Amino acid sequence: MRSLLTRALRWSATLVGVVLVVGAGALLVAADRSRAAADDRHEVTTVAAVLSVTTDPDAVRSALARTAAGAQGRLAVHLPDGTTIGAGRGSVSSTGEGLTPVSTVDGRRAVVEVSSPAPVVTAGLVARLAALVLLACAAVVAAVALGRRVLAPAMRALRTMADTAEEIAHGDRRVRIRADGPPELTALATAINAAADRTERLLAKEREMIADVSHRLRTPLTALRLDADAIGAGPVADRIRSAVTALEHDVDRIIESLHPVATSTEPGSCDVAEVVGARMGFWSAHAEDQGRPCEVDLPVEPTPVLLSADALGAVVDALLENVFHHTPPRTAVTVAVVKHAGWVTLVVEDGGPGIADPERALHRGASGGGSTGLGLDIARAAAEATGGTIHVERGRLGGARIRLRFGEAHSHHAPASPRAWRLWRGRA
Known part of the structure; x- marks a missing residue:
């Protein structure tokens, strides 16, 4: 200047x-x-x-x-x-x-x-x-x-x-801007400080709300655990207990993340194939209960990305939850991981009716099927955190195909395309 x-x-x-x-x-x-x-x-x-x-x-x-x-x-x-x-x-x-x-x-x-x-x-x-x-x-x-x-x-x-x-x-x-200098810049600094204060208050209120909701979830989770223990042994009871344990773990991590001292700026790293394989152990059993054909194709070679295992697991859960929630039972679903040219691609495809408005579905909080509207936004944010992209297309099964490209860890390739979404406007 x-x-x-x-x-x-x-x-x-x-x-x-x-x-x-x-x-x-x-x-x-x-x-x-x-x-x-x-x-x-x-x-x-x-x-x-x-x-x-x-x-x-x-x-x-x-x-x-x-x-x-x-x-x-x-x-x-x-x-x-x-x-x-x-x-x-x-x-x-x-x-x-x-x-x-x-x-x-x-x-x-x-x-x-x-x-x-x-x-x-x-x-x-x-x-x-x-x-x-x-x-x-x-x-x-x-x-x-x-x-x-x-x-x-x-x-x-x-x-x-x-x-x-x-x-x-x-x-x-x-940090706040010290308001001095010409009147115009002083007014600008005051406006920026006011916006920062409002943002801080909103973040504090959001943390309080998340903490309150998380603590309230402990009571029904405890009840579910007691009911699962009362069922006794068996594959169904084991899956219920596993799901309750995972939920309790997620609630604990949410509460811990609300404390500033516990936050970390390190992105972490994980193997996409390992995380997808671990999460598909749960979702495959759920698909079997619904009579839903479920195909999983994972590579043998390592597929490292600069993303924590919990974050990638949340992406897999969000995508599979969308499939199970928005498609009828017995609808086929396939999950595949492909590594090529510095990219690790996660593909989730179903045989359902597809996504009527992909562009709207990729925006946070927007949903046309009665859900929270966060699933695809979580997946998009995770892909872009590694320099990748999200694509919504029609799949070979006739329904929606969500294709996530993650940048491979320690790969110094230039992105093949800008951060843009290739949208498919399928039928409702």
Whole structure:
């Protein structure tokens, strides 16, 4: 910003200086031209005074020599007898520009001729123009320095705002902008601080709400665990207990994440195939209970991504929950993981009716099927956290196919496409 303002001041001052130099130079040239013409008229008057006294050629020649125009060879006298003294092209009977008729001592007519105008560009004029240019350059430098001095408070305020924004970007949300400088920047800083305070209050209220809801979930989870224990042994009871344990674990992690000291900026890492395989152990059993064909295709080679196992597990659960919630029982579902060219792709496909409005479904909180509307948004955020993308398409089973591309860990490839969604507008 400082360099931008300096360039703006420099160009503005230079433009004003050029205009002033051109205008003043034109005035100087015009003044010199007028002065030269006045000098020529004065010298013609001087020679005419001599002719009114005598027409002796030697006296006239001496008078011409004493004038500047005569010394420069631009002045001539045409005597009544036809004699021409000096360099001239006219005669005693000539009329026109540069020819001045005068009366001699004996009352006859003579002509004083100025053969060419006086030169305008002289050493004095060049010196004055050079001084004018130097003065303009000094004025430009002084104007830029003065402008920077005047703008110094605004620059300090902008620098303070930029430093504060950098601190906020590094995670210190308690920092506020010191409101000083020009009134406009002070008003802007006050508005930004007010917005930051409101955001902090909203985040605090959100944390309180999440904590309250999480604590309230403990009671029904405890009841479910007691009911599962009362059922006894068996695969159904084991799945219920496993689901209750997973829910209790998720609730504990939600509560722990609400404490600032427990947060971590490290993204973590996991193997996509391992996480998907672990979560599909639960969902495959659930699909078997519904008579739903479930196909899982996982690669043998490692598929590492810079995403925590819990975050990726939440993505798998969100996608499979959408399938089980929005498609009828016995509808086929396939899950596959593919590794290729620095990308790890997770594909979840079903044979249901598809997604009527994929663009709306990818926005947080939007749902047309009575759910929370967070499933695809969670998947999108996880994919983009690794530099990947989400694609909603029609699959080979006839329903929706959700394709998530995760950037492979420690792979320095350039993204093949920008972060954009290729949307499929399927039938409802």
